[in-house]
Amino acid sequence: MNKHSKVLFLLFSFLFVFGFSQDPKFKNKKIYVSKENFKRKFEASDSLGNIIIGKDTLIEVLSHPDLEGIPVRYEYKDSTFLEEYKKVAFQLYHKDSADTKTMKYWKTPIKIYFSEGMDKKVIKNIMSFTKEIEGAVDSLNISRVKNINEANYFIYYDDDFQFSQKLEKYRKSDYSIYWNKKSQIYKGYMRIIRKRMFSNKLAQEKIKDLFFGSLGWFKRSHELGCNSYFSNCYSENKQMSEFDKQLLQYHYSYGICKGTTKLSFEAQHKRHKKSLKDGRTDIYIINN
Amino acid sequence: MFKFLILLIVLSFTINTIAQTGVDLGLNKKKDFISIKKLDKNEREIIKDYFITDNDTLVNLKNELTEAELKLFCSCYTNDSLVKKYKKAVFYYEWNDDKLQKSNQWNSDIKVYFAPSIPRNVRTKFIKFYNPLNTINNLKIDFVKNIEDSNYVIKVSNTIIPNLTIRDNKYDETHPLSKISYSMLTDKTRKFYAGTMQIDLDNLDDKSLLLPKLKQVFFLSLGSFIINKSFSETSLVSSQYINSETISIEDFELIKMHYFKIYDQLVSAFKIDELVQTSKSICKNE
Numbered sequence: 001m002n003k004h005s006k007v008l009f010l011l012f013s014f015l016f017v018f019g020f021s022q023d024p025k026f027k028n029k030k031i032y033v034s035k036e037n038f039k040r041k042f043e044a045s046d047s048l049g050n051i052i053i054g055k056d057t058l059i060e061v062l063s064h065p066d067l068e069g070i071p072v073r074y075e076y077k078d079s080t081f082l083e084e085y086k087k088v089a090f091q092l093y094h095k096d097s098a099d100t101k102t103m104k105y106w107k108t109p110i111k112i113y114f115s116e117g118m119d120k121k122v123i124k125n126i127m128s129f130t131k132e133i134e135g136a137v138d139s140l141n142i143s144r145v146k147n148i149n150e151a152n153y154f155i156y157y158d159d160d161f162q163f164s165q166k167l168e169k170y171r172k173s174d175y176s177i178y179w180n181k182k183s184q185i186y187k188g189y190m191r192i193i194r195k196r197m198f199s200n201k202l203a204q205e206k207i208k209d210l211f212f213g214s215l216g217w218f219k220r221s222h223e224l225g226c227n228s229y230f231s232n233c234y235s236e237n238k239q240m241s242e243f244d245k246q247l248l249q250y251h252y253s254y255g256i257c258k259g260t261t262k263l264s265f266e267a268q269h270k271r272h273k274k275s276l277k278d279g280r281t282d283i284y285i286i287n288n
Numbered sequence: 289m290f291k292f293l294i295l296l297i298v299l300s301f302t303i304n305t306i307a308q309t310g311v312d313l314g315l316n317k318k319k320d321f322i323s324i325k326k327l328d329k330n331e332r333e334i335i336k337d338y339f340i341t342d343n344d345t346l347v348n349l350k351n352e353l354t355e356a357e358l359k360l361f362c363s364c365y366t367n368d369s370l371v372k373k374y375k376k377a378v379f380y381y382e383w384n385d386d387k388l389q390k391s392n393q394w395n396s397d398i399k400v401y402f403a404p405s406i407p408r409n410v411r412t413k414f415i416k417f418y419n420p421l422n423t424i425n426n427l428k429i430d431f432v433k434n435i436e437d438s439n440y441v442i443k444v445s446n447t448i449i450p451n452l453t454i455r456d457n458k459y460d461e462t463h464p465l466s467k468i469s470y471s472m473l474t475d476k477t478r479k480f481y482a483g484t485m486q487i488d489l490d491n492l493d494d495k496s497l498l499l500p501k502l503k504q505v506f507f508l509s510l511g512s513f514i515i516n517k518s519f520s521e522t523s524l525v526s527s528q529y530i531n532s533e534t535i536s537i538e539d540f541e542l543i544k545m546h547y548f549k550i551y552d553q554l555v556s557a558f559k560i561d562e563l564v565q566t567s568k569s570i571c572k573n574e
Contacts, residue, residue, distance in 0.1 A: 080339040084319075121436075196473060199401075200436040202482055222476070225320035226395065226552060233318075233552060234475035236396040236439075243321035243346055 088218045088230045090262040100262040104217040107184040109141035115156030125204045136245040137252045153188040164189035175214045183259035216251050311353045318552040321346040364545040365567035377513045377525045379557045387558035392512040395479040395550050397428040401435045403443035410499050426547040445486035464504045500531040511546050
């Protein structure tokens with residue numbers, strides 16, 4: 001195997017979903033997947049042969065329609081940054097669990113519908129915040145819609161029409177999001193308790209805080225300063241700091257694998273960093 | 289030349305008061321990553337963590353006390369009688385000696401809105417009474433005319449707030465917490481960011497109690513302080529409080545100690561004891 005194929009095969013053998021692309025970089029390259037992935041994703045007839053590397057058996061395949069995507073160069077980050085990222089991106093099963101639930105992200109544009117009880121000034125403030133987020137993250141598209149049928153995100157007060165039965169039971173303002181098997185979020189609801197958030201100022205701060213969290217089902221960090229949207233404490237001066245932008249951009253970067261758990265995220269980075277250390281610069285990630 | 293000298297004195301005083309002391313009490317452990325470009329020469333000396341982005345370096349600084357903070361810390365924590373009162377006001381020591389009890393603080397400016405049902409003369413006296421607290425670091429109390437700008441509402445209740453139900457019925461409506469209630473919104477570090485106070489004015493037989501009740505309960509809500517018999521009658525924390533024109537020195541000292549620093553961690557009774565011990569070793573020269 002030549003150098004490029006080796007790097008690719010390492011990726012394909014490890015990651016959950018990888019594929020062949022029409023990108024010229026990937027033409028004439030051999031694609032290998034692990035035995036487990038082959039069983040899950042391919043028919044026996046897809047096999048073009050296999051090779052044994054150490055204790056692993058890898059099977060060569062051609063492209064598969066479900067696995068096509070755009071290859072993006074692996075995004076390197078130093079360990080300080082990655083440690084902070086892991087603390088917010090992965091929700092624990094329980095406090096002692098070794099692994100976590102998968103990270104979540106929006107794949108489709110977010111179309112927000114505000115209930116009629118929502119003050120215009122509050123809506124304006126929220127939409128200005130979403131513009132700031134869009135400005136920071138290329139792959140996030142957020143807009144306001146006035147037709148309920150076009151929306152996939154509903155923001156409302158507890159004394160308005162109740163869009164989500166689940167949230168109706170909550171005493172505190174909160175959000176609820178739904179995702180598919182690929183951990184891609186496709187719908188969101190946010191319910192604000194008017195009696196608690198009795199002024200526009202309080203309501204808009206709460207909505208911005210919850211909305212930010214719902215962009216990736218983020219776990220709030222007890223280690224980050226209160227001005228950060230990733231922090232678990234309140235601040236009336238919360239703003240998208242440069243650090244918040246970096247974390248959010250990274251979460252939505254196609255240069256990392258999406259929908260992974262913390263352990264697989266760590267393992268991938270360990271391998272990719274080792275590859276980079278070994279002088280390989282052509283590591284590509286394909287997210288579908 | 290004279291103006292230049294004045295400027296020099298002011299500058300040197302400012303630099304002195306914000307200078308770092310090398311003392312970290314462990315009250316603020318959260319990280320604030322900021323651009324290295326925003327740091328001055330002194331701040332560059334106290335970088336704790338950093339990481340490099342595509343076009344910048346983001347750094348987190350050590351959380352050391354400034355000279356002014358250290359001075360205030362020492363004046364409070366080496367004053368045994370103040371510490372004793374402080375602990376009684378902040379923690380339920382009389383009923384519970386659990387050292388894990390946590391303290392509460394506001395970490396945002398308090399913007400008070402009075403509902404129109406609160407009489408104007410009461411509002412005026414209340415505002416006059418509380419204005420001096422704005423000289424305290426880390427505590428800012430504003431009074432706003434529009435509820436939409438507020439985070440603290442004082443209003444008349446539209447439901448009955450019961451009298452305290454005590455077996456021997458010795459507390460009547462003169463008790464500070466009778467016919468009045470307050471509730472606060474807190475984050476996960478016990479920081480208040482909004483509150484509501486309600487008084488059952490219709491059922492308050494003695495209307496002259498309105499002002500002292502509002503004043504007293506508002507004070508309690510600045511730190512979820514505990515009503516206490518052992519405080520003097522001039523203190524707002526006392527169950528025997530007698531209405532006064534101005535805030536007592538005792539209460540002023542208490543609130544100054546409580547807000548000497550906004551903690552970004554949960555602070556327990558155990559931690560307060562630890563700070564008292566720390567003060568003995570680091571405050572010798574203060």
